[in-house]
Amino acid sequence: MLTSNPFSELSSLIPPAGMQTYVVVMFLLVVGATILDVIHKKSAKYFFEKMKTAKERRAQPLSSATVVSVSVKTVVHDILTSAEFDNPQRRKAHLLTMYGFILFVVTTVIMIFSYPTPETPTPALVALLWHVGALMVCVGGYWFWFKMRVDVAAEGHKWYRLIPADLFILSLLATTTLALIWSLFGGTFLFALFIFASTVLFGSVFWSKFAHMFFKPAAAFQKRFAEADGSRDNLPEPADKPAQFGLGIKRDLPRHY
Amino acid sequence: MPTFVYMTRCDGCGHCVDICPSDIMHIDPTYRRALNIEPNMCWECYSCVKACPQHAIDCRGYADFAPLGHSVRALREEEKGTIAWKIKFRDGRVKDFLSPITTQPWGEKIPRLAELEVPDKAALDSPLLCHEPEALKIESGLPTISKDKFKQGVYY
Numbered sequence: 010m011l012t013s014n015p016f017s018e019l020s021s022l023i024p025p026a027g028m029q030t031y032v033v034v035m036f037l038l039v040v041g042a043t044i045l046d047v048i049h050k051k052s053a054k055y056f057f058e059k060m061k062t063a064k065e066r067r068a069q070p071l072s073s074a075t076v077v078s079v080s081v082k083t084v085v086h087d088i089l090t091s092a093e094f095d096n097p098q099r100r101k102a103h104l105l106t107m108y109g110f111i112l113f114v115v116t117t118v119i120m121i122f123s124y125p126t127p128e129t130p131t132p133a134l135v136a137l138l139w140h141v142g143a144l145m146v147c148v149g150g151y152w153f154w155f156k157m158r159v160d161v162a163a164e165g166h167k168w169y170r171l172i173p174a175d176l177f178i179l180s181l182l183a184t185t186t187l188a189l190i191w192s193l194f195g196g197t198f199l200f201a202l203f204i205f206a207s208t209v210l211f212g213s214v215f216w217s218k219f220a221h222m223f224f225k226p227a228a229a230f231q232k233r234f235a236e237a238d239g240s241r242d243n244l245p246e247p248a249d250k251p252a253q254f255g256l257g258i259k260r261d262l263p264r265h266y
Numbered sequence: 267m268p269t270f271v272y273m274t275r276c277d278g279c280g281h282c283v284d285i286c287p288s289d290i291m292h293i294d295p296t297y298r299r300a301l302n303i304e305p306n307m308c309w310e311c312y313s314c315v316k317a318c319p320q321h322a323i324d325c326r327g328y329a330d331f332a333p334l335g336h337s338v339r340a341l342r343e344e345e346k347g348t349i350a351w352k353i354k355f356r357d358g359r360v361k362d363f364l365s366p367i368t369t370q371p372w373g374e375k376i377p378r379l380a381e382l383e384v385p386d387k388a389a390l391d392s393p394l395l396c397h398e399p400e401a402l403k404i405e406s407g408l409p410t411i412s413k414d415k416f417k418q419g420v421y422y
Contacts, residue, residue: 055274056274093277172295174298225274245339245362246341246362247341248343248346248364250343252343252346253347254368254370254372255373257344257373258285258317259344260373263279263280
């Protein structure tokens with residue numbers, strides 16, 4: 010079950026060209042909405058202006074070796090391992106969701122474009138990774154939803170209280186959960202629900218938190234370069250003292266997330 | 267100088283929400299990032315600025331004495347027991363300050379008041395505070411001045 014490609018079984022109902030067109034449309038929706046979001050929130054303008062002011066404040070010039078090493082460090086530290094999160098639970102949940110989503114999307118594209126029909130048998134590994142990806146998103150996402158969501162614990166809100174910020178996580182969870190259920194049980198109705206959830210996920214980029222996967226890395230690069238060039242966003246230099254007193258207020262994790 | 271949050275820096279961890287004595291640092295329901303919901307009620311205590319692990323919180327200076335172009339930023343390093351301030355004036359002058367905020371490991375030297383004996387009425391009426399005079403390490407007790415030694419009237 011976990012090693013079968015649900016899309017090739019679907020090809021009798023929907024021609025592969027239809028599925029491929031849907032994937033392309035979703036991709037265009039993400040790209041278009043991200044561009045609109047950048048224009049609407051003026052985030053590109055903000056980052057360019059920040060870059061300009063940081064350049065003026067620069068205490069030391071950046072050599073190309075520093076640029077490369079800072080870039081690698083940012084990619085590894087802030088993007089690939091989500092080390093920005095101080096809360097280890099949040100970091101684990103984010104890593105599960107992030108890598109699960111990447112696996113899910115990549116294997117979906119591979120299965121729909123390379124193995125769309127039963128005549129082109131899908132390697133068991135690809136189908137397995139699709140299921141594992143969806144499962145990883147579910148584990149990380151439900152962990153976040155039930156245990157870590159902002160304000161739930163501290164403000165006394167119930168887990169089912171919805172706010173606009175939930176659009177992304179809910180549509181993501183609905184997409185992967187319904188994908189798994191549809192893969193296990195089949196059926197047109199479940200497939201329709203799955204497609205509805207994924208259309209909401211990729212079609213709501215302009216209103217949801219989806220775009221954070223683009224602007225958070227930009228913010229991480231800006232922060233690391235400000236540290237490397239000595240401008241440090243006007244922050245004082247770290248004290249030249251030994252770390253000997255242990256953790257103070259950071260002994261407790263915040264109850265809000 | 268009420269605080270504000272750089273949304274691109276904030277990761278919504280909630281340290282500022284927990285520490286704000288005025289309870290005005292909240293998490294935005296749309297963007298899931300911190301924000302100061304009521305700058306008018308900000309005590310300007312800088313607790314959130316110091317607590318933020320991402321250095322995403324800054325202070326907006328009042329235009330009359332802190333005009334545009336200045337910067338006041340703090341870096342609290344609790345494991346080193348220090349807090350550093352960098353004050354940047356509008357004309358480009360920079361002043362750096364470094365101060366200790368503890369000389370003992372955090373959380374170990376908390377007075378265990380519950381283990382003390384319950385004070386009697388005489389102790390409660392006395393001018394001595396809890397732990398005094400032992401905590402003052404003055405064997406002869408608190409120094410006192412006889413009222414006869416005071417001159418009449420107001421003097422400095």
